[in-house]
Amino acid sequence: MTALPAFRNEPLLELRRAPERARLDDALRALDTRLPLRVPIWIGDERRDGDALRSTDPGTPDRVVATAPIATADDAHAAVAAAQAAFPAWAATPAADRAATLVRGAAWMRERRAELAALCVRECAKPWAEADADVAEAIDFLEYYARGALVLADAPPGLVQVPGERNTLRYAPRGVCAVIAPWNFPLAIPAGMTAAALATGNSVVLKPAEQAPGCGRMVVEALRAGGVPPAALALLPGEGETGAALAAHPGVATIAFTGSGAVGLELLRTAAAKPPQAGVLTRVVAEMGGKNCVLVDADADLDDAVPAIVHSAFAYAGQKCSAAARVLVHEAVADALLERLAGAVAVLPVGQAEAHGTVTGPVVEEAAQARVARYAQLASDTGTIAARRDPPTSPGWFAGPTVATDLPSESPVLSEEIFGPLLAVERVCDLDEACDRVDALPFALTGGLFARNPRTIAQVASRSPVGNLYVNRGITGAMVGRQPFGGNRLSGTGTKAGGPDYLLQFVEPRVMTENTMRHGLVVG
Amino acid sequence: MPGDVPPPESEVVAIGREIAAALPSPARHPGKAIDARAMDFTSRDAELRAALFRFVDVVPACRSVDDLAAHLTGFLGEVDAQTPPIKAAMRMGDSRAGRAALGTAAAAGVKHMARRFIVADSPAGARGTLQRLWRDGTAASVDLLGEATITSAEADGYAARCAEALDALTEIYRGSPPRPLLERDGAGPLPRANLSVKVSALTPLLRPDAPALGQEDAAPRLRALLRTARELDAHLHVDMESFDSREAITDLVLDLLAEDEFRDGPSAGMVLQAYLRDGGELLDRVLAFSAEHERASPLTIRLVKGAYWDHELVEARQHGWEPPVWEHKAESDRNFEALTLRLLAARPAVRVAIASHNLRSVAHAIAAADADVEFQVLRGLGDDLGHALAHLGHRVRVYCPVGDLVAGMAYLVRRLLENTSNESFLAEQARGAALDDLLAAP
Structure with a gap:
């Protein structure tokens, strides 16, 4: 595949121009005729619909935006098992091919800018400008991490070399990543965490916020449409218990979470409490609250x-x-x-x-x-x-x-x-x-x-x-690549979404040292 | 009646030379020569220029001379080229006495500069200047400076100040001697009192993504001002601002002027910005409006290059948008000439005011216009050009900012930026560019 052009933020819609606003209004009207959306438990090619979970329009609560089943602990187990089975093949897929799927997923979203923004408006009551920014940020994450993963794969940091030995460092994916996403950036944040894990070769089980399953489905659709193998990306709608069951699964190597401090701390405890038989020190990437x-x-x-x-x-x-x-x-x-x-x-x-x-x-x-x-x-x-x-x-x-x-x-x-x-x-x-x-x-x-x-x-x-x-400016609106975002202290684990070192959370470094001296001759 | 056919180049150049010859010689105005040199100097070192602008900008927020000096040395400390004058200023910042001296001198310097651009702190205070300009054969449009409007109280306050200004201007001009050139054109009588207003000051609700909000909120205040202007027989001109507010301002003005009660007055105007790529489409709309709504006194269109060029470019680049403005000065200059010709051809359905300090643009308009066109210049920047044009028998109006120096500082910074930006006509003129180059077709 040819090299990707340099990353550039997806332009926001120019809402100061009337035709752009009219386009969004049309998209919302079109969306309304299709509600409620059905959001399945989606593991591999298996889909199971349901209506135990309903997301509603916060501005008109009797409007149902999406319906979904609530995934049980058994569903979580099945999703992780499928992701474990899919992991070796996805991990072995060349980084460039993985990056290409993300870029195609971004293109899928780009073609549906107005439709996705309309869904954000309906499901999470994001005003248009914010909804549009959410979609653009989701696209940015896919494009940015696609490039970042290529850099990790193709140009890992160099090591000190001496005659007669060859030292190499490479980054390997960690395994199954559980993504537990919030509703306030219902596309961008799940897209970002999921894309980071996938780009680096992990398989993913995504649990969208119970308030925003419809947006969660779109993230999975985009990435699967881009070419992520269905088995490598599962969708697990549900409530807090679904997320807890997913996080506690011994097969989960990484938990990527954005949400409240209470849940974040609970996830850190859950990760630390896994039995040694699980054979993994589950890493938690947590973005939590602030004041x-x-x-x-x-x-x-x-x-x-x-x-x-x-x-x-x-x-x-x-x-x-x-x-x-x-x-x-x-x-x-x-x-x-x-x-x-x-x-x-x-x-x-x-x-x-x-x-x-x-x-x-x-x-x-x-x-x-x-x-x-x-x-x-x-x-x-x-x-x-x-x-x-x-x-x-x-x-x-x-x-x-x-x-x-x-x-x-x-x-x-x-x-x-x-x-x-x-x-x-x-x-x-x-x-x-x-x-x-x-x-x-x-x-x-x-x-x-x-x-x-x-x-x-x-x-x-x-x-x-x-x-x-x-x-001397507002304090919201961090842009991917421009303002890598994340907090310290109780606000998070210190990682920076949309920054140059974020992907390191999703990989494990492996070093190989080869003796290249044979009978007094350097042969390597 | 000229069509929109370009005038012969030879005529443009000849007129340009004539205006240039009428400009005052620097030798007779040593003060101005020093000002020009000072600006030339600062425009060479971008960092120093930035430091001084930031200082001018923060002066109103400083609480003491000590505070002033602390800010000045803070900004100068960031300049890489620590020249002897900067080093001396930094040393003064080390002692209380030094800071007192430095702060006092700096404040005086800024005030001196501000007075060049800001006529007075109130319309009444501008009486002397406005009457002198009138006696010398020059009209004025007064612009009230102030803080940004972010509350309804501030919008009401600005509207009240505008109404008072209309009263004050009417009173100021009441006893002034007749100046036929300034008081009548081919379309009829021209009011003496002329006020420019900003929609961004008339409402806190100008939002780029929802122009209707600002339009609805500003409409009652602007309608009241139009009524006042009509009663006083004054002219009300609505300024154009950044592209973010263009739709709101355009809709607001055209919708209000379409109301029956304003068919017979007042004289009113709006602005066309030649640096906008789609300036021609806005002109289409304005001309269609004028054709549809016959008014006792035709809409005055002030043609400008546009004062928010840097802002528009930076904003577009930050968002990844195609800039709404032409990116090269020559493109704006060409558009200015094209719009000039279209506007002149549209008379008498509209009145035309050419507002540029670019000798070429002005000469081109004169060559194309025969008569019945007004020229507008900015107080403090276009004074010499205004004098020369008035001397040559043209109708000239000076845009006169009025307001306290504190609130007017943002205006001052923008004017200074315009004056020292690399492509500025005035900057080229100050550097002594050859007249032939300045008059060449863009």
Whole structure:
């Protein structure tokens, strides 16, 4: 196969042009006529439909988007067994051929940009711009990891060589990878974790989020359409128990997980508790929660800072791992910032995800709505509500965007991940104090800084523990290859999705040393 | 009546030479010569230029002279070529007294520069300047500078300031002497008071992916301003901004002006950006509108190159999009000339204002226009060209930013960037490019 052209991010749709928006509207109408989608337990060529699991439109909960069976522990066992059986052949497939299947899978998605975005809108209430970015990111992951796996295979790091011996390092796939995916990037994240495992020669069992089985099916369809052997990629819809059964299976060598901290910690325990008879130290790649802070210095340009904070906190109803949860603002500009923030929240487009321009749609499910309401009540009881939008009167799971301030330092609102449209603002006397507060958190995923003195920026950057620090811009929207993404501390295992070293999580290095000296003669 | 046939090159060049001869000589304006040299100097070292722009930009947010000096040395510290003047500034940053001196001097320098571009802190404060311009035979359009609009209160505040400005301008021009060239053209009377407004300041809801939101939110405020302008017999001109807002602005203006109540006024205008690849299609739409909606005073189209070129290119590259703008200056220049000819041919259904500091573009328009065309220049950048054109008997309007220096700094930075960017006509002129080269067909 000819070499792949250099990686380039998939362009986002140019939604500022009316024809592009109309194309998306058409795709959504077309999708609606096909709902609900059927999502099977899909192991090899065996498909089993069911309707024990239903995903619904968070904005119109009586609209069923997809139906699926709930995979049992037996199903998980069957899926892992099939993946184990498929592993040797897939592992032996030349890296270039594996890469080609990913690139073809990306092309399959590219041909269905509008349809896939529409599914994100319906199943997860992602506003159009976010839904489109999700599709583009899924494509990016396939293209990026295809190239990365080629580099690992063709150009592994060199070793020290001396006369009479030849040392080589190569990377071998680890085996079966269980991918346990979240609903908030229902295409991109499962596509990314799955593609990383497949590109490096692992076989995969994908358990999509129970809220987004429809999107999960599309990921599997894309990759199988690209040429991944059916046995090497299984789809296992289900709920938490399905994921737990999958992760605990002794045949699983790697768990790639993105989701809540509680589940991530449980998976790490599960992996560590496998009996020695399993013959594997299951590796866990976990991307978990955050409590992301934006620091605003006295010299910040509020014209830029306020819109960026609003977007970081409230786009997609605050349901991104990277979303802003706290603002730590220098007291000299705190009043001005709060006033403008409150005014900006007052005009924030809140509504159905399918309406162009919507920034804050509904949250994903009823439990999320209740959780956000609980924290908002706590904020109101113990602090001051600086801004609050009433959610639209609609049956959807809406949570009104809220800005709280004057909270006591020990408030759970300041330390626990809420994963919804609730932003806390705190005053600090300088950025050192702000850095201290950030440092006191158990999380370290993303962070933001609005400041213009280069020395300040350098100081904050040197103290910041976060995995992704954004300076003078919003703190969401990491791009594959440009902002390798992932957190530290309790936010994750320190891996960087969409980065140059991510694939190393899915391989084991093997070194061979060959004696090339024979009867005093170097023969190799 | 000229059709859209290009004028003879010889005529364009002859007119260009005539304008050039009417430009003031640097020898008679030593202050300006120094300004020109300073800009030339900064434009050679991209890092130093960036450091100074960042400093100008942050001045409003600095809380003390000490803070100013800390920022200045912070930016200068990032410049690789530490020349003796930079080293001296960095040394001053080491002591409190040094910082006080450096901060004070730097603030004074920025203010001096800002005054060149910003007329006054309020329309009333601009009275002297506007009346002097008028007496000298030059009209003005006032633009109110301010912070970005991100709340409804800010949009209301801007709209209120615009309404007050219309009042103030009407009052300022009330006793001014008659200037027939500035007060009437072939299509009828021209208002003296002329205000330029920005839709991005009239609504916090301009969203590229949902132009209808911003359009709906801005409409009541712009409608109220149109009514005020009509009552005061003032001209209201809606500026064009980045491509992200073009659909919203265009729909807003054309929809409002189509309303029955505005058929008889006020005089109003919009902007056509020649750097846009599809500028011609927008002109098609505007001309169709003008044909369909007969107005007592025809829509004025201000033709500009466009002030957001870098922004458009960077944004398109970051997103992987085809840039909406021409990537080479010559392409924009050619488009400017093509649009000039089409606009002139469309008179009197529209009024035409040629807003360029490019000697060639202006000479081309004059050669093609016979009469009945207005020229617009920017305060602080196009003053000399404006004087020369007025001297030669053309109708000239100076775009005059008004507002406090703090809020106006973003404007200032954009103007400075435009002035020192590599392909800028003014920069070439300041470097002494040969007149023949400056007048060559693009």
